[in-house]
Amino acid sequence: MSNFEDWARATYLQAGIEVNNDELALVEMIYVSALSQLEMLDRIDLEEFPARGVDLRHAPKAT
Amino acid sequence: MTHPQDLTLRQQSEAIRRGDLSAKELLEATLERLRDRDPAINSTPVVFDELSQVQISQAPAGPLYGVPITVKDMYALPWRAARNGTTLNLIPAGASGPYRNLRDAGVIVVGIANQHELGIGSTGIYSAYGPVHNPWNPLRCAGGSSGGSAAGVAARLVAGSLASDSGGSTRIPASFCGVVGLKLTYGSVPYDGYFGAATTFSAPGLVARDGGDARMLTAAMLQRPLPQQSGSGLRVGLVRQPFWNDVDHETADACTKALTLAGWKVSEVKIDNLELAGAAFLARLIAEAGIPSPEVFATLSEPTRALLLAGMLAPARFVPRADRVRAAVRYSLAAALETVDFLAWPATPSTAPTLDDPWVTLPSGRVLVDVPNVRQNSFANLTGAPAISIPVGLSDSQMPIGLQLLGPWGSEARLLDAAEHIERASDRAFVNLVAPLAR
Numbered sequence: 001m002s003n004f005e006d007w008a009r010a011t012y013l014q015a016g017i018e019v020n021n022d023e024l025a026l027v028e029m030i031y032v033s034a035l036s037q038l039e040m041l042d043r044i045d046l047e048e049f050p051a052r053g054v055d056l057r058h059a060p061k062a063t
Numbered sequence: 064m065t066h067p068q069d070l071t072l073r074q075q076s077e078a079i080r081r082g083d084l085s086a087k088e089l090l091e092a093t094l095e096r097l098r099d100r101d102p103a104i105n106s107t108p109v110v111f112d113e114l115s116q117v118q119i120s121q122a123p124a125g126p127l128y129g130v131p132i133t134v135k136d137m138y139a140l141p142w143r144a145a146r147n148g149t150t151l152n153l154i155p156a157g158a159s160g161p162y163r164n165l166r167d168a169g170v171i172v173v174g175i176a177n178q179h180e181l182g183i184g185s186t187g188i189y190s191a192y193g194p195v196h197n198p199w200n201p202l203r204c205a206g207g208s209s210g211g212s213a214a215g216v217a218a219r220l221v222a223g224s225l226a227s228d229s230g231g232s233t234r235i236p237a238s239f240c241g242v243v244g245l246k247l248t249y250g251s252v253p254y255d256g257y258f259g260a261a262t263t264f265s266a267p268g269l270v271a272r273d274g275g276d277a278r279m280l281t282a283a284m285l286q287r288p289l290p291q292q293s294g295s296g297l298r299v300g301l302v303r304q305p306f307w308n309d310v311d312h313e314t315a316d317a318c319t320k321a322l323t324l325a326g327w328k329v330s331e332v333k334i335d336n337l338e339l340a341g342a343a344f345l346a347r348l349i350a351e352a353g354i355p356s357p358e359v360f361a362t363l364s365e366p367t368r369a370l371l372l373a374g375m376l377a378p379a380r381f382v383p384r385a386d387r388v389r390a391a392v393r394y395s396l397a398a399a400l401e402t403v404d405f406l407a408w409p410a411t412p413s414t415a416p417t418l419d420d421p422w423v424t425l426p427s428g429r430v431l432v433d434v435p436n437v438r439q440n441s442f443a444n445l446t447g448a449p450a451i452s453i454p455v456g457l458s459d460s461q462m463p464i465g466l467q468l469l470g471p472w473g474s475e476a477r478l479l480d481a482a483e484h485i486e487r488a489s490d491r492a493f494v495n496l497v498a499p500l501a502r
Contacts, residue, residue: 008376015375016357023369030373034349038377040342041384049336049387056249056263056447059400059472060393 004028067092072130072222072276079129086119086129086171093131093173097220103201103500106215107133108192109175114142118171127283128169133176133215133224138162139256140172147258148180148190148208150362159256161225161267161284168283176224177211178232180367182258183352184208185235185436186421189364194418197240198498199462203415206236206436212270213240219272219501223280226268227259230348231410231440233268234452238410238465241454241496243277243482245269248472249447252284262351264344264444273494274453274482281475289476294325294484297477298403299468300332306408306439309427314409317456317464322407324488325481332403335395337442339388344441346385349374393446397471404477405470410452411436414462443469451478453485454493463496 005024008031012019019027054060067075067089078084094112101107111118115131122128139145139159144152158166166172177195179187187195187210195210197203198218205214209226213236216224226233228246237244247266259265269284271277275291282289299322301307307315322329334340352374360368399406412435413423423432443450449472452465466485470478486494 008372011376012372015354017360017372019372023365023372026365026369027372027376030369031376034345034373034377037342038346038381040339041346041381041388044339044384044388046384046387049384049391051383051387052390054386054390054393057251057472058447059397060390 066096068096068219068222070222071272072279075130075222076127076279086122089129090115090119090131090171090173093221097174100218100500101220104196104198104214104218105193106177106195106205106211106218107174107220108177111172111174115171115173122169122171123167125167125169125283127165127279129171130169130223131171131173131221132165133174133212133221134162134172135176135209135212135224135226136178137182137227137258138225143175145256145258146191147182148178149359150191151359154256154258157256160253161257164252164284164286165225173221176209176215176226178209179207180363182208182227182229182232183367183370185231185433187211187236188418188421189367191362196418197415198500199241201500202417203462204239204418204421206239206415208232209268209270210236213237213242213244216242216270216272217498217501222272222276224270226270227265228268228444229259229262229265230344230437230444233270234410234440234450234465234467235436237270237452239415239463241463241493241498243271243274243451243453245277245281245451245475245478246443246449247281247284247475248449251473264348264351274479274486277482278479281479285475289479291483292476292480294480297405297481298328298330300330300399300403300406302332302334302337302406302408309425309435310409310412311423311425313458314411314413314464318409318466321455321466321485321489325485326488330403332399332406334392334399336388336391337395340392340442340445341438343385343388343392344445346381347389349377350379350382389445396446396448400471405468405474405481407466407468408439410439410465410467412439414458414460414464439467448472449475449478451482453482455485456493457496
């Protein structure tokens with residue numbers, strides 16, 4: 001088994017979910033694709049993106 | 064004689080008010096049409112024959128008295144738990160907030176609108192009730208997750224439906240089925256008894272045949288009047304990359320033509336940090352989707368299981384960064400909306416793909432349709448803003464094309480003004496089209 005399979009199976013075991021090999025192959029494909037998109041967030045400059053409260057019901061208040 | 068479900072929702076309401084049509088006659092005609100047409104579409108797998116009669120006897124004399132609608136499987140009803148496209152009762156029976164608002168206007172909930180299971184999909188293919196078929200071509204998908212809402216309205220089974228939208232789930236099927244789909248501003252109605260309460264993306268959506276019908280439903284849902292104003296002279300902003308550049312040519316051409324017909328002042332607009340919006344949406348969506356119980360997991364289709372299983376592995380470190388990006392792009396959107404009245408781009412990157420091969424070919428390549436569908440729609444969910452999909456054309460393959468307009472928070476009335484203006488400018492050429500399975 002690959003490192004991904006070992007890690008994924010251990011994670012799912014903790015959640016009480018059984019997965020088969022075919023399923024894991026599809027999961028890995030989705031995971032790798034999602035991770036490549038999410039890693040864009042690792043590259044943001046936190047100075048340029050301050051933590052601010054969000055009220056989704058309204059336009060953001062002027063700063 | 065015109066079948067009552069060939070009338071608009073406005074006409075149905077007016078006919079009842081004038082005494083030309085009774086609520087009971089309208090209901091019976093609706094039930095008959097559901098029996099006749101829906102087996103080929105599967106938009107409304109659960110129909111409340113007897114309970115609908117009871118509702119008529121209890122309905123208040125509101126603006127929508129006696130008008131039958133369907134309700135997506137995401138909302139608890141007093142007599143039925145919300146199942147979210149699964150076989151399980153996930154939210155106990157009760158009067159959910161969005162249902163209460165429509166009930167108080169006098170609607171009759173005639174059935175449950177089919178949906179993609181757990182709302183995790185933009186095709187409507189995977190559902191405990193089976194796939195929803197598109198009334199324009201039953202081999203094509205109706206979109207999702209609110210596919211049953213859009214297909215039922217397009218097939219003229221009902222004139223309106225309560226849908227939901229967490230990443231385009233109202234606008235995508237509306238675009239695929241050639242009807243109007245409006246996603247409300249986040250948090251604008253009570254969320255109790257609604258699956259949307261579990262996320263920061265979801266908002267109820269309304270599906271109707273045209274802007275006027277959508278206005279009636281929206282006013283009932285928001286419980287405030289939405290007076291009609293002229294939609295002419297508005298300023299519209301185009302965000303080219305990626306929303307116009309990576310869509311098929313027929314779709315872009317039809318949307319461009321509609322904007323030209325509208326005569327609006329069109330300008331190019333830049334949204335700062337837009338390139339990060341998709342990642343921010345994904346990070347938060349994964350975190351908020353959570354982990355269903357093993358009992359729920361066991362009932363799900365393979366693709367839905369795989370999506371959830373992949374999400375379980377995503378590192379949590381992305382979430383606080385996503386929140387910073389979310390806050391920033393909301394400021395970017397607000398700044399853009401100071402220069403224009405709304406933004407516009409195609410609601411979906413193409414027309415509806417087939418049920419057995421839900422992939423599309425775009426300038427960027429061949430891709431599973433869910434990916435660009437969510438890209439075209441999730442910005443409204445990330446920011447909380449309202450957005451609408453309006454039918455603006457038919458492709459060479461005779462499938463509908465939808466234009467999306469995204470406006471400031473709380474601007475539902477203006478979005479509907481714009482929708483009705485486009486309808487007038489096009490002589491109602493597209494909202495009056497009748498799907499083959501509705502003829």
